[in-house]
Amino acid sequence: MFQDGALFGSLSLFDNIAFPLREHTRKKESEIRRIVMERIEVVGLLGAEGKLPGEISGGMRKRAGLARALVLDPQIILCDEPDSGLDPVRTAYLSQLLIDLNAQIDATMLIVTHNLDIAATVPDNMGMLFRRELVTFGPREVLLTSDEPVVSQFLGGRREGPIGMSEEKDAATLAAEANSVTPAAPRVIVPQRQPSPGLPPRRAVARRRERVMRMIDTLPPAARSAIREIYARDAAAATVTAPVAGSGA
16 A cells, blocks of 8 residues: 555546456456455545546545555555544544454555554554664554663654654764753553454454563553553443353343
């Protein structure tokens, strides 16, 4: 999924989405139409399939690009800055769409983003690149509670820290900032987005929980505490909402 959709301007949305099937498979046109219309409905573009890319909004072009990526039933979907050019409301809708798609197709999604809301509420695992190095990677709670200077500066949106306008700062600048830096406000881990009502639970959640619990003793203390708190809260919520055995309807 490209930042701008990367659609062919002279083709309708239907033909754009059908392009991979026509190029890489030998499916009949009737089968192609069935698959394309299914994907169009999944991304919420039903009724717009006859429009050209120039006749629709940027958010619709992104969804069309996502539908095109889905027609070959990929196991991995790459999303490059999915919120680029979108306002906060459309970004929230797109974030929810990614969660809903994951619930339906169980594909791995690799999302590149600078948007803190997407980063905090969509992925199960997170990493951060700085100066071509992976500064941190692991369960989302590891990054969201990290005291690594680069991560802390980025999450807090502060000027003070290793990240500068030209990517990095020299030692003198960092030393000067250290004497005047304002303590960062405590960070709160916001809940992860859940599938929309009527959709199945994401299968990735159970796999992630099993993996996280195997490695939890190796994680930083703040991440361990956050994970246990979240799982305890989820367990309490499940107990409250679960029907009582033997109770009548």
